[in-house]
Amino acid sequence: MHDPPRAFAVGEDGPQHMIEFSDVTYVYPSAERDVAALDGVSFSLAPGEHVAVLGANGSGKSTLVRLANGLIRPTSGLVTIDGDDTRDVGAMWDVRSRVGVVFQNADNQIVATTVEEDVAFGPENLGVPVGEIRRRVDDSLAAVGLTGLESREPHQLSGGQKQRLAIAGVLALEPAYLVLDEPTSMLDLQGRADVLAAVEHQRRAGRGILHVTHHLADAAAADRVIGLEAGRIVFEGPPGVVLADEDGLESLGVALPPVGRLAAELRSRGVAVPYEAMSAESVAAAL
Amino acid sequence: MRLTLEDIGYTYGEGTSFAVRALDGVTLSLDRGELVLVLGATGSGKSTLLRIAAGLMPPTEGRVAIDGNALDASRVGGRVGLVFQNPQTQLFAETVEADVEFGPRNLGMSEEEARGTVREALEAVDLDPDEFGPRSPFALSGGEAHRVAIAGVLAMRPEVLLFDEPTAGLDAWGRDAVTGIVASLRAHAGVVVVTHDAEGFLGMADHIVMLADGRPVFTGSREELLADPSCFEQAGLRVPDVLRTQILAEERGIRLGGYTLEVVEAADRMARGRGAGR
Ligand SMILES: Nc1ncnc2c1ncn2[C@@H]1O[C@H](COP(=O)(O)OP(=O)(O)OP(=O)(O)O)[C@@H](O)[C@H]1O
Ligand SMILES: Nc1ncnc2c1ncn2[C@@H]1O[C@H](COP(=O)(O)OP(=O)(O)OP(=O)(O)O)[C@@H](O)[C@H]1O
Ligand SMILES: [Mg+2]
Ligand SMILES: [Mg+2]
Numbered sequence: 001m002h003d004p005p006r007a008f009a010v011g012e013d014g015p016q017h018m019i020e021f022s023d024v025t026y027v028y029p030s031a032e033r034d035v036a037a038l039d040g041v042s043f044s045l046a047p048g049e050h051v052a053v054l055g056a057n058g059s060g061k062s063t064l065v066r067l068a069n070g071l072i073r074p075t076s077g078l079v080t081i082d083g084d085d086t087r088d089v090g091a092m093w094d095v096r097s098r099v100g101v102v103f104q105n106a107d108n109q110i111v112a113t114t115v116e117e118d119v120a121f122g123p124e125n126l127g128v129p130v131g132e133i134r135r136r137v138d139d140s141l142a143a144v145g146l147t148g149l150e151s152r153e154p155h156q157l158s159g160g161q162k163q164r165l166a167i168a169g170v171l172a173l174e175p176a177y178l179v180l181d182e183p184t185s186m187l188d189l190q191g192r193a194d195v196l197a198a199v200e201h202q203r204r205a206g207r208g209i210l211h212v213t214h215h216l217a218d219a220a221a222a223d224r225v226i227g228l229e230a231g232r233i234v235f236e237g238p239p240g241v242v243l244a245d246e247d248g249l250e251s252l253g254v255a256l257p258p259v260g261r262l263a264a265e266l267r268s269r270g271v272a273v274p275y276e277a278m279s280a281e282s283v284a285a286a287l
Numbered sequence: 288m289r290l291t292l293e294d295i296g297y298t299y300g301e302g303t304s305f306a307v308r309a310l311d312g313v314t315l316s317l318d319r320g321e322l323v324l325v326l327g328a329t330g331s332g333k334s335t336l337l338r339i340a341a342g343l344m345p346p347t348e349g350r351v352a353i354d355g356n357a358l359d360a361s362r363v364g365g366r367v368g369l370v371f372q373n374p375q376t377q378l379f380a381e382t383v384e385a386d387v388e389f390g391p392r393n394l395g396m397s398e399e400e401a402r403g404t405v406r407e408a409l410e411a412v413d414l415d416p417d418e419f420g421p422r423s424p425f426a427l428s429g430g431e432a433h434r435v436a437i438a439g440v441l442a443m444r445p446e447v448l449l450f451d452e453p454t455a456g457l458d459a460w461g462r463d464a465v466t467g468i469v470a471s472l473r474a475h476a477g478v479v480v481v482t483h484d485a486e487g488f489l490g491m492a493d494h495i496v497m498l499a500d501g502r503p504v505f506t507g508s509r510e511e512l513l514a515d516p517s518c519f520e521q522a523g524l525r526v527p528d529v530l531r532t533q534i535l536a537e538e539r540g541i542r543l544g545g546y547t548l549e550v551v552e553a554a555d556r557m558a559r560g561r562g563a564g565r
Binding site: 028030055056057058061062104105107145151152156157158159160161164182185186187188189190191193214253254255257258259261262265266268269270271279280281283284287 | 299300305307328329330334372373375376423426427428429430431434451452455456457458459460461462463483486523524525526527528529531532534535536539541550551553554555557558561
């Protein structure tokens with residue numbers, strides 16, 4: 001049997017608690033073109049940290065996500081999770097249980113025949129006690145607003161409901177790190193706000209969050225932003241700096257949302273709207 | 288060309304213990320040159336409505352017709368095109384080129400014409416045909432695959448286009464390309480867009496249908512919607528930010544004299560109202 005997964009808060013290995021990419025390059029084996037999807041990428045994600053990843057279509061975000069939980073292994077360079085090398089087959093189980101991933105396509109993530117079994121699947125595999133599984137399933141479904149749909153078949157859900165289910169499945173794992181690949185692409189504004197709130201809750205509980213998004217408002221909520229362009233990190237820093245850099249944003253395939261443009265128009269009319277204002281409330285408050 | 292959906296009802300698993308009422312009393316009509324926007328929260332019935340409009344499944348109640356004739360999926364023959372919410376499920380061929388070419392060839396277009404159409408369609412979604420054409424559609428990023436699925440439907444040149452979340456997963460340039468496509472399609476086709484990005488499309492919508500639990504809570508023009516934005520809340524949706532900023536401004540005593548979807552116009556009115564108020 002596998003060793004039980006270590007709790008994220010236990011620091012028995014000294015200073016190594018983080019997801020760490022060191023000079024990682026990845027070339028898809030199927031690619032006829034010898035183009036690296038990721039090229040010399042180095043960064044780290046610590047527990048309790050919320051990092052957003054921005055980048056245009058095809059810039060390498062999902063490749064980075066697959067590397068983060070060992071689903072694929074670097075062509076060169078090193079990915080370590082709390083010091084464990086993802087190439088080390090013996091550590092694979094441990095790595096997967098500590099890095100919970102919501103993949104871009106929620107359909108590919110569904111494994112069971114009912115909603116609640118699907119959410120219970122992960123914790124069952126980790127050997128979590130039955131009563132505890134019940135609590136996790138209920139809490140996770142509540143966090144994503146799926147309470148009441150427990151006995152539905154997952155393929156009978158709407159697009160947004162499937163995406164919520166995928167998020168609930170990962171919350172129930174209670175992993176040390178949550179890696180989310182455009183987890184709200186099918187959700188309405190309220191749904192997006194709910195997921196961001198759930199993510200913030202996880203961060204405060206000490207989990208590390210890596211959030212891939214095309215939305216600037218999501219990036220504004222992070223502690224740090226990583227910008228990818230053609231497989232390379234071209235930006236790393238606090239959200240305030242990215243938000244103020246229009247050319248930089250363009251190269252990352254992100255645009256100011258309409259409310260951000262409204263804020264800019266108001267600034268040019270002498271209204272002091274702060275650059276971080278990315279919501280109706282914060283813009284109206286400046287009037 | 289006119290597509291009409293009359294008093295549509297739909298129940299999944301009808302007559303079983305797990306029946307789900309997905310649509311109830313939805314009426315919609317679409318003429319050539321029109322854009323109808325369908326808004327609604329998660330699970331409100333939007334994708335179900337599009338599948339019915341595309342003739343992929345018959346409604347449990349009500350009638351779907353093209354120019355007055357009942358819609359028959361076997362005879363729709365490329366007149367109605369649907370881009371699915373999960374467009375990856377729409378890709379099947381060995382290369383991107385072959386995938387996009389399949390529809391028009393199937394409709395009887397000559398090889399040469401189809402080839403030109405494929406290039407045009409890929410360019411429309413901002414994918415370089417020389418780079419992406421020969422690649423496998425299953426070895427693409429999420430946004431690239433989504434673009435290919437859109438191109439595949441565009442290449443058939445349908446008279447009615449139904450888009451389910453066409454901007455989901457696209458970067459800002461992809462979203463711009465899609466809104467551009469929708470705008471230019473209106474010259475010769477009717478378009479229905481289902482989206483959570485209301486702000487991206489409201490400015491060009493002729494009609495808006497808002498669903499809540501399968502029922503229409505608002506049907507009307509953009510002007511009617513602006514006159515009473517409370518229907519967003521009735522549909523369980525957040526009011527889009529630019530509109531919501533104007534509502535909050537009025538609550539703060541800034542007189543705007545009506546709401547607008549235009550960012551510049553909204554800023555003008557706010558700056559003016561603010562000056563007048565102080
Ligand atoms: N299975 C694969 N085989 C070969 N190349 C691939 C494969 N998957 C992705 N690629 C290519 O690798 C690059 C990076 O893809 P990736 O999926 O990481 O992009 P992304 O940033 O997630 O984009 P998106 O925003 O569209 O999801 C792209 O050029 C893509 O075409
Ligand atoms: N195959 C199915 N069997 C049973 N119920 C279904 C099926 N497909 C969808 N439903 C249910 O029907 C309702 C409407 O689903 P639909 O997919 O039309 O919603 P939607 O408005 O497109 O939502 P979203 O924004 O999440 O994509 C939902 O409650 C959903 O759970
Ligand atoms: Mg991706
Ligand atoms: Mg849908």
